[in-house]
Amino acid sequence: MTISEKVAYLKGLAEGLNLDTEKSKEGKLISVMIGILEEVGLSIEDLEENALALGEEIDVLSDDLADVESVVFEDEEDDEDEEDEDDYFEVECPNCEEPLIIDDEALAAGEIQCPNCETRFSLDLSDDTVEAEDEEDQ
Incomplete structure (x- = not known):
């Protein structure tokens, strides 16, 4: 009602x-x-x-x-x-095999240090892929 x-x-x-x-x-x-x-x-x-x-x-x-x-x-x-997708890349540390995420700045520098084991290594940009190269082996 x-x-x-x-x-x-x-x-x-x-x-x-x-x-x-x-x-x-x-x-x-x-x-x-x-x-x-x-x-x-x-x-x-x-x-x-x-x-x-x-x-x-x-x-x-x-x-x-x-x-x-x-x-x-x-x-x-x-x-x-x-x-x-363009700003970050993932690589594996050649020493401790820890996955690392790197940005364009680190990629441009060509060298990074693993925060886990503190190994410094350079990045190989051949074949449009990012591969880690241990500096100790060079």
């Missing part, structure tokens, strides 16, 4: 009491209170309808925004993935 239906029921009960709304103070009071309840009920129903409409509009905007984000940030995510 909606608020308007409840107010209409209350109004029917008051009319069934045959209250004199013109001369009786109590009848006037009840009549005015029922009138106010009718207005409040209608206002609440309008607010509920507006809230539902706004919720639907927000859902549509949210979906549209998600589409825009996927288009805009998809390119950035692809770029980040490519940067991550």
Whole structure:
């Protein structure tokens, strides 16, 4: 039962009491209170309808925004993935066989030191692969 239906029921009960709304103070009071309840009920129903409409509009905007984000940030995510793939390399220490991740700076320097066993070794860039060469063997 909606608020308007409840107010209409209350109004029917008051009319069934045959209250004199013109001369009786109590009848006037009840009549005015029922009138106010009718207005409040209608206002609440309008607010509920507006809230539902706004919720639907927000859902549509949210979906549209998600589409825009996927288009805009998809390119950035692809770029980040490519940067991550290009910026780091993994090699194995020739002494302790510990996997090491090196970046472009270490690759450009051509020489790194294993943080595990502290062996210094150079990097061989032949055949487009990164291979570790132990400096002690050279």
